[in-house]
Amino acid sequence: MTAVDPESPEFKAAALHAAVHGLRESDPLASAAVAFLPWQRAAFLALVLAVAVCAVLFPLVTGTVLVALCTLGYLAVLGDRVLIFTRGMARDAIMTVDDARARALPADELPPYTILVPAYGEPEVVGDLVAALESIEYPRDRMQVLLLLEEDDEPTIAAARAAGIGSGGAEHITIVLVPAADPRTKPKACNYGLRRATGDIVTIYDAEDIPDPLQLRRVVAAFRELPSTVVCVQAKLAFHNARQNLLTAWFTMDYGLWFGYLLPGLMRSSAPIPLGGTSNHFKRDVVTAIGAWDPYNVTEDADLGVRIAARGYATAVIDSTTLEEANPDPINWIRQRSRWYKGYLQSWLVHTRRPVRLWRQIGTVAFLRFTLFLAGTPIIACLNLVFWAMSLAWILGQPSVIEQLFPAAVYFPALVALVLGNAATIYMNLLACRENDRPDLLLACLTSPAYWLLMSIAATKGCWQLLRNPSYWEKTFHGLGTAEKNA
Template sequence: MVPQLVETLDRLAWPAACLDIKLICEADDEATLSALAALPLGRQYEIVAVPPGHPRTKPKALSYALGAARGTYLVIYDAEDRVDPLQLEEAWRTFEAGPADIACLQAPLVITNARESWLSALFAFEYAGLFRVLLPRLAAARLPMPLGGTSNHFRTRVLQEVGGWDPYNVTEDADLGMRLYRLGYRCGTIERPTYEEAPTTTSAWLGQRTRWFKGWLQTWLVLMRRPSRLVRDMGLWPCVVFQVLIGGLILSSLAHPLLIAYIGMLSWQLFGQSAHIAGPFEITLIVVDVVNIFGSYAIFVALGRAGMTPGERHASGRRWALTPFYWLLMSLAAWRAVRELRSNPFFWNKTAHRPAQTRLRPEAAAGAG
């Protein structure tokens, strides 16, 4: 990933003399460090080797490098990201024109390999609905936002003031978004995108999603240690939004297969045995459950399609019909996260990436947001 990463950073439309780029690697990651050493890096680059130690997580590495950050603004990119060249300028202009309590701006993450598999297609639906529909609306309403793990632009002073990232939280972005809100800051969004490729295999997708669920569980448990204080700090309505965004996601994912099993059991009683076994109460329950489940599927697909361009919708095709299977996989990841939270809470399951199959021209990237 190193050549692609340096190429996209070199294309940023910002004076090189005003950039302070930290390439953060584990000190024992010899392959990546060797790949970086083989490239002619400009003077704006600095390689930060993070000493091995527990916990071995991305937020721990970020926190290690944060103290050396020299810029007024700071943005995080993952190694696989392909960044719109004008994203830094848009973030800077938005910060300069916005209120001082805006501490973070989230750029949209756009999936570019939706054609490859049904998993990447539904991942594209998910990201389009989240980053281009839901998060902008939360930002406009000045409500708490779970940040993405990349392409979030910060005021460096504020980030240092709130303590940076929690090194023990394996979904550090969601934790930081909620913590910023609790401390009186707000998050916003911008439009210039960052392009990524989604996992295309079940094993890679499950590993990544299990880590995300584990971090969401950690975030919910930490914030809910003192519920009354949380309500005082955030306000009642924002606290309800937090419960829906984080707690609701966890609960619905854990309960999803149980609801399907319950519907199956009632349907068997209603249609497979004598009709009198299932009374009006059971029939009402099955109707309510079916409406809730298929209504949730419909909202998922509608949000995704609303956030996509026509080209993205064409690339994803009709694989939205596989949404029930995607949700069952999410449930499997949620249950695995519950088990892992007890057995290996701070383990960071890395997601393997590859260079993008299609490079985007700068003019194409600028128009896709």
């Protein structure tokens, strides 16, 4: 068989077509290229119209029913989140491979590994990227690193060249220029790079990541010990600039709970795991067979995690940490978080296009949990603004209409959701920080309600953007953090 030149126009054209259209052509209903199917749009408009008509004809009853339904949603999300957290606290909830076992793997038995590093408009972090990749303890002849750069991103390309990539230094790192084409998203770049991948295992690192040097070896050991149905291993993510300001401390606290306890809890619950955007390690043949990443989905990681579960495969979480840069700027943070919330809803909409099929594939409990996580997380964050406004209005003026919206059957469950829900969330954050040995995050845990306000603003923005510009990838700017290597 004649080898195909990856630099040939024919290869590039085929790779770009597959990167942009592959999933949409192989399984149209699995692609977010169309945000809302006609029946989804019709159902949404019918629901809005029905609520509007009821609000005009029976305003008080309609308001009370809506408050009751929202309260029920709060309690369901709270109860499920606490249950998942308790499961994530178990010692065997997360896969552990110690340093000795990782280093004991003979070099000639390690499989070829491909690292995809998509970067766009990030010349300031390329130098640190090279240093981070050089620290990885894995045979260089078995480690392929593909730095995926947009072909018109001249500043980042120049920075990569200046760092020695492709010009004698860092010989195991290859610059891959992704042809300029819509959508300009990270998953499109990863799909394009996947066509050049030679490793049996493929992982993604963001340009500002500092991975655990033994992470690849730990993942290889984990795959050998885990069942063959496990096709993805998700590493933990944390931040190197947690102490930069209160926002970075909140963000670090948030990640500590999410990757340390909630994702392992989901793993123990056999539920779909919304993957992180980096440090997820895949068996390349499987991720290729199930369509790889959706270039139109702005949280391609969460979407792929659900698709893995729907195909009968599983994901494990490993105790290996990749350090990232926490957004220290509130506006930049909201841009990033609003994209995540939009993508969660986008993924939920995609996977509920065939709800009966998904229910049969993953089961009733996992289906409900998938809904509570992907749809419930952003929706609850939006509803917080409404209920906080109602609480503030009651405190300031005590309007009778608010009292009428909360009869006893609604008031007491709502009170439970308010008091126990907030207390349980703060307690879970405190417990996670204690178990993660992060006493420096105590203030962040105690002031986390202010962080929830930022979350609500981001969720509202994400929901609005889902309606107006669903596949728009809102760029997050990096290089704003101050590193704390010992954090």
